Amino acid sequence: MPTCLRAKCIIVGDSSVGKSSICQVFHSDGSHFPKNYTVTTGVELMVKHVNIPDTKDTVELFMNDSAGKEIFSDLVQKFWDHPNVIMVVYDVTSETSFSSCAKWLERVRSQKPDVHLPGVLVANKIDLDQRRLISPKAGQEFANSNGLKYFECSAKEMQNVDGSFYYLANEFYKLYQEKIETFKTLT
Template sequence: MPNSLRAKCIIVGDSCSGKSAITQVFHSDGSHFPKNYAMTTGVELVTKPVHVQDTHDAVELFIYDSAGKELFSDMVQNHWANPSMVVVVYDVTNETSFNSCAKWLERVRSQKPSVTMPSVLIANKIDLDERRVVSMKEGQDFADSNGLEYFECSAKEMQNVEQPFLYLAKTFHKLYQDRIEYFMSMT
C-alpha cells in the first residue's frame, strides 16, 4: 500500500527573487507563469503531491511562499512553525538577494534548531545570463558550506523548476523510511 506523507515546505528569500513565480510554475506543472507581479504580503499556501521516484509513495508538499520584505517578517515567521524542509531562493542578477540567503536560512532553521531538514538553494532567473552578477560557483560554494543542495532555474522559462522539489520529496521520504527502519529495529 502506498504511503502518502505530508511535508511543510518553507520558501524564503528577498522580495523580487522569484519565490512566487517558482511556486506557481511548480504548482501548475509548468503551465502558468505569473505575468502580472503582485508582491506577497504574508504567506501564500499551495499544496501539491509529488511522486517519489522508484517507489509507490508520494509526498504531499504544503508549500508556504513567504513575503520577502522585512516589513512582513514577524507575521511570516508565525507560519514557519515545524518546517519539514526549506527552499532558499535568490536572483542571479541581484547580489543583495544572494547575500541575504544566510539570514533567511538562519531564520527558518531557528524554528527547529536541533533537526536536520532537507534544504535547497535555488539560483533563479538564469534566463537573464547577460545580467548575471552571482556566479554558479558562488552559489554552489554557499550551498556546500551550509548543507544545501544547489539548483539553478528560470521560472520565466519554466526551466528546471521541478527538480528542487523532486529532490526535497525524495530526501524527505528517505528520512521517513530511515526512521521507520530505526524504530522497527528497536522492537
C-alpha cells in the same frame, strides 16, 4: 499499500527573487507563469503531490511561499512552525538577494535548531545571463558550506523549476524511511 506523507516546505528569500513564480510554475506543472505580480504580504500556501520514484508512495508538499519584505518578517515567521524542508531562493542578478540567503536560512533553521532540515539553494532568473552577477560557483560554494543542494532555474522560461522540489520531496521521504527502520529496530 501506498503511503502519502505530508511535508511542510518553507520557501524564503528577498522580495522579487521569484519565489511565487517558482511555486506557481511547479504547482501548474509548467503550464502557468504569472504575468501580473502582486507582492506576497504573508505566506501563500500551495499544495502538490510528488510521486516518489520506484514506489507507489507520494509526498504532499505544502509549499509555504513567504513574503520577502522585511516589514512582514514577524508575521511570516508565525507560519513557519514545524518545517520539514527549506528552499532558499535568490536572483542571480542581485548581490543583495544572494547576501541575504544566510539570514533567511538562519531564520528558518531557528524554528527547529536541533533537527536536520533538508534544504536547497535555488538560483533563479538564469535567463538573464547578460545581467548575471552571482556565478554558479559562488552559489554552489554557499550551498555546500550550508548543507544545501544547489539548483539553478528560470521560472520565466519554466526551466529546471521541478528539480529542487523533487529533490526536497525525495529527501523528506528518505528521512521518513530512516525513521521507520529505526523504529523497527526498537521493537
